[in-house]
Amino acid sequence: MGEGMGEFELIARYFTRPVRRAALGVGDDCALLLPAAGMQLAVSSDMLVAGRHFFADVAPHRLGHKALAVNLSDLAACGARPLAFTLALALPRIDEPWLEGFARGLLALADAHGCELVGGDTTQGPLNICITVFGEVPAGQALLRSNARPGDDIYVSGNLGDARLALLALQGQLALPAERLERARQRLEQPAPRLALGQALRGIASSAVDISDGLLGDLGHILQASGVGARIDTRSTMGLIAESAYETCATCAGSPLDPELIQQCTLAGGDDYELAFTAAPALRAAVAAAAQASATPVTRIGLVQARPGLRLVDAQGQPVRQRYASFDHFASPASAPS
């Protein structure tokens, strides 16, 4: 199978569907998009590399899901509504079952969010997936990183740390019961972008970022872009790990629950694809309403301060000295062995 299938047939078979919202889709030199009047186009690109962002043997439908999810998460962080995406794919060889699974996972998530595949490229090469996603947001209403103000509350959506726990388990550094591993692994391999929350936070959040490299690192981007600092309450961040993690660690041989590991996973685990955002204290009820409207739990974890830097404090308000390194695609260990 696939021996005689060329690039164009491959595109036609797996990735071409009737055009819906775009003016012109897959199959011409360019795709054509016509944003509605008064709308800005939000654009983001992410590249996923085998052995760096995913295990080479990950289930292809999960990889298809994740490749789009990490891009949709950037739209969520801007408060944008998904419109369309392009897919550039380098494959070592044409593997039809793999392509079928990849396309299925990719297009299922795309359909769930009304995000249309409008173009792209395929080539032979080491496995590499590059998606560029387009969303629309009313002009001037995009959530940016640069508008956090001293006194603003700091929030995080959902749970953090499961993806890193799954990674540690898959790397053999942690023992997880099968059911718990599967739950954490879904967070690692099939993250759910927080699109509804992002759109609900327009006009409420003063800044937002999605958590791909770890809470502290990504929150740091907000602080840097806004020229502010922050105090984070580690009591509240301890609570961000999913309950499954506690059950999990209770079963770890000899160690009932290592708080340091939990903090490492929640504060700097990475691959969470939750949103971190800030909002004025006067808008606490509005934040709660946005969370409820989008069926997304949010947790208040700290305070924006004028003094630059990120300060962790414990239950007694004392500084936490431990440093939590963020994920960097060049400087630190990958989210998969490379």
Added chain:
Amino acid sequence: MGEGMGEFELIARYFTRPVRRAALGVGDDCALLLPAAGMQLAVSSDMLVAGRHFFADVAPHRLGHKALAVNLSDLAACGARPLAFTLALALPRIDEPWLEGFARGLLALADAHGCELVGGDTTQGPLNICITVFGEVPAGQALLRSNARPGDDIYVSGNLGDARLALLALQGQLALPAERLERARQRLEQPAPRLALGQALRGIASSAVDISDGLLGDLGHILQASGVGARIDTRSTMGLIAESAYETCATCAGSPLDPELIQQCTLAGGDDYELAFTAAPALRAAVAAAAQASATPVTRIGLVQARPGLRLVDAQGQPVRQRYASFDHFASPASAPS
């Protein structure tokens, strides 16, 4: 150098410049674009893989140029004006001289066409360059592949075949004097996208495509999308090769000039990044004016016909039986050894 440079510093040092036209550029979760009223956004993605689309040791400034040029060529084929692009880059390691050269070549071409780098991604991995480019075109005026009509003339811009000659020489399959090699190599490594011609052809050309995989293959996309056929005059396509090719082949040991090689290079060489387009015979003067206004030579090479298929005819109007295989990123040899 570069040992301690992480992803974010890398982006800041080499790829971040003040935002001009985009509402928001590099450094947030998304870039924001606001197309002018009545404009459609034309979008195209191309992925370049080391060993497949370029020699791993190509001069980095030339690679930077080419990576953007092949994308701009897609905008040219749509008649779109460049606005912005995103860059996703996988690098085996941080090599500062390489990055400096790559960014220099990339941004020089971007500046020449007013195309702004607005976002992207960098990661560690086998060298891979994925650019997504955005242009604008008045709604409804984009040049498509699907509107060629029987009776239309078929045209090609500039010269074809030099890039393939250079490739053959660099692969040691052809002997070229240094000066000739350099001229052909520039066509291979630093193609000039035909943006001015593409925009000048709006309202004149009935269809257009850029020639990346070879004239016959890419013209075939127009014929298929338009449900038509074509007759190509091989006398005229012989004339498409740059003069340097004749000088070149005159020096080839033992073989003064191989017409079959010339035809192979012009008809199916690939990597030309010229435009092939169709226009009604009544518009020949308008095509000539567009060519002159954009300072781009064009050559009329054939005729669109109702009968499907692509027919080559010689000086006597007799069918040419030779088959010229087009470039396919999976089915045939790469433009560089892989």
